[in-house]
Amino acid sequence: MIRFTNIYKRFGRLQALDNINLSFSASKSVALIGPNGSGKTTLIKSLLGMVVPDKGDIAFKDASILGSCDYRANIGYMPQISSYPENMTIAQVMEMMKDIRQYNQLDEDLVQAFKLPQLANKPMRTLSGGTRQKVSACLAFLFNPEVLVLDEPTAGLDPVASGILQDKILQETKNGKLVLITSHILSELDDLVDEVAYLQDGKVQFHKQVAALQAETGEQKLVRAMARVMENGGL
Amino acid sequence: MKKIIKYVVLDILRNRILVSYTVLLLVVSMLLLCLTDNGTKALLSLLNIVLIVLPLVSIIFSTIYYYNAAAFIELLVCQPLRRTKILLSVYIGLASSLLIAFCVGVGLPLLIFDGSMTAVLLILVGMALTVIFSALAILGSVIMRDKARGIGVAILSWFYFSLLYDGLVLFLLFQFSDYPLEKPAVVMGALNPIDLGRIIVLLRLDSAAMMGYTGAVFASFFGSVGGMLTGFVLLLIWMGWPLCWALRRFNRKDL
Numbered sequence: 001m002i003r004f005t006n007i008y009k010r011f012g013r014l015q016a017l018d019n020i021n022l023s024f025s026a027s028k029s030v031a032l033i034g035p036n037g038s039g040k041t042t043l044i045k046s047l048l049g050m051v052v053p054d055k056g057d058i059a060f061k062d063a064s065i066l067g068s069c070d071y072r073a074n075i076g077y078m079p080q081i082s083s084y085p086e087n088m089t090i091a092q093v094m095e096m097m098k099d100i101r102q103y104n105q106l107d108e109d110l111v112q113a114f115k116l117p118q119l120a121n122k123p124m125r126t127l128s129g130g131t132r133q134k135v136s137a138c139l140a141f142l143f144n145p146e147v148l149v150l151d152e153p154t155a156g157l158d159p160v161a162s163g164i165l166q167d168k169i170l171q172e173t174k175n176g177k178l179v180l181i182t183s184h185i186l187s188e189l190d191d192l193v194d195e196v197a198y199l200q201d202g203k204v205q206f207h208k209q210v211a212a213l214q215a216e217t218g219e220q221k222l223v224r225a226m227a228r229v230m231e232n233g234g235l
Numbered sequence: 236m237k238k239i240i241k242y243v244v245l246d247i248l249r250n251r252i253l254v255s256y257t258v259l260l261l262v263v264s265m266l267l268l269c270l271t272d273n274g275t276k277a278l279l280s281l282l283n284i285v286l287i288v289l290p291l292v293s294i295i296f297s298t299i300y301y302y303n304a305a306a307f308i309e310l311l312v313c314q315p316l317r318r319t320k321i322l323l324s325v326y327i328g329l330a331s332s333l334l335i336a337f338c339v340g341v342g343l344p345l346l347i348f349d350g351s352m353t354a355v356l357l358i359l360v361g362m363a364l365t366v367i368f369s370a371l372a373i374l375g376s377v378i379m380r381d382k383a384r385g386i387g388v389a390i391l392s393w394f395y396f397s398l399l400y401d402g403l404v405l406f407l408l409f410q411f412s413d414y415p416l417e418k419p420a421v422v423m424g425a426l427n428p429i430d431l432g433r434i435i436v437l438l439r440l441d442s443a444a445m446m447g448y449t450g451a452v453f454a455s456f457f458g459s460v461g462g463m464l465t466g467f468v469l470l471l472i473w474m475g476w477p478l479c480w481a482l483r484r485f486n487r488k489d490l
Contacts, residue, residue, distance in 0.1 A: 011489075045489075045490075048312075049312065049313070049318075050309070050313055050489065050490045051489045051490070052487055052488075052489060069315050069316060070315050071315070072313060072314060072315040073315040077313045083305070083306035083309050084306055084307075085246070085306055087246075087250075096242060097314075100238055100316070101314060101315065102315075
């Protein structure tokens with residue numbers, strides 16, 4: 001469904017993405033993991049057209065996304081650091097997004113689960129980091145997109161909210177959606193993901209099924225399996 | 236696109252600064268037009284406001300607005316919208332709010348109390364300058380990532396166009412006064428929208444003493460009407476190029 005072909009991106013002296021080749025198919029949930037500054041967010045942003053790659057091509061459903069914008073109707077994005085117009089209230093932001101986007105049916109499960117209607121009249125600038133994350137999550141899922149891109153989704157969320165979000169992610173994967181997650185907290189990803197792509201210094205070290213990874217390392221937990229991989233200096 | 240413009244305009248109305256700017260302009264132009272017995276004098280004072288204050292407010296307000304709207308723009312960029320449309324809508328929202336402020340604050344009193352051809356010209360020049368300086372602001376803020384630097388560039392470019400440029404032209408004219416300078420002077424006039432605006436209005440008022448060297452050359456080069464028309468064509472070019480450049484730059488920008 002999504003294919004990255006020979007993607008390069010350089011920020012000044014830093015080679016943020018160095019010949020990335022990856023492809024993801026529908027109804028899978030994929031974890032993008034890697035140390036800080038390994039290029040995960042840059043990769044995600046280039047999928048969303050926020051970062052323009054220097055070289056290479058990104059295809060969404062076999063059509064190149066470079067210079068196009070309509071494919072974004074099929075992507076729900078939850079950014080790591082969310083930025084919203086500070087003087088708008090939650091309700092106004094939601095209304096504005098509904099106003100700007102075309103949609104068939106809305107998925108307001110998360111809005112209800114996070115009890116956002118009770119906070120609807122609070123301006124964005126007064127919200128705590130966790131509440132902002134909740135708003136981001138709701139907006140990502142709101143338009144029922146085929147692909148969900150979640151950048152550090154549970155950072156800043158309390159355990160209850162984080163649980164709600166994880167259940168939602170599982171449910172959407174079952175509904176045939178592709179979910180891309182980046183996270184540092186590997187223990188959370190255990191039951192959540194089917195595949196793991198490991199990035200380091202802008203390169204893909206490997207992209208494997210979780211089951212295959214478990215078999216190779218002999219570890220059941222993702223944390224331990226990844227630790228084993230890193231100890232052995234990659235696979 | 237209409238929807239984005241709507242949100243931008245609503246946002247600008249909500250922070251009330253532009254409303255107070257309108258009121259301020261209205262008060263100043265009413266005072267000038269009602270208290271001065273000589274119509275031309277009032278027009279000349281208003282011309283100075285249009286040439287100095289208007290560009291300053293347009294460029295500073297637009298720059299600060301753009302940086303404040305960075306979050307909004309970032310939010311829109313990951314939606315199914317063309318980048319060109321996003322930036323264009325922000326620009327149109329900004330420029331039209333500033334235009335409305337100018338038209339209500341200066342245009343309306345001018346038409347009511349003066350209503351001459353010169354007044355109409357003055358309004359057209361003011362509108363052109365508003366549009367040009369907010370386009371320059373958008374260009375500067377798209378290029379500069381850093382807010383302080385962006386605002387600094389905005390202030391410097393206003394300074395350059397409204398004060399420094401005349402000094403530079405004079406300096407060059409003195410230095411090369413032994414050579415025929417008509418053509419270079421016309422080119423130098425065309426390179427500064429504020430100068431162009433001044434020339435257009437003064438050509439109409441026919442107050443050659445105030446026109447300065449570039450203005451006099453314009454008059455002798457193109458004649459009165461031809462000079463004004465050329466001036467407006469040049470102003471149109473000034474509206475276009477910063478915006479085109481900003482759009483091209485924005486399309487390739489990493490957010």
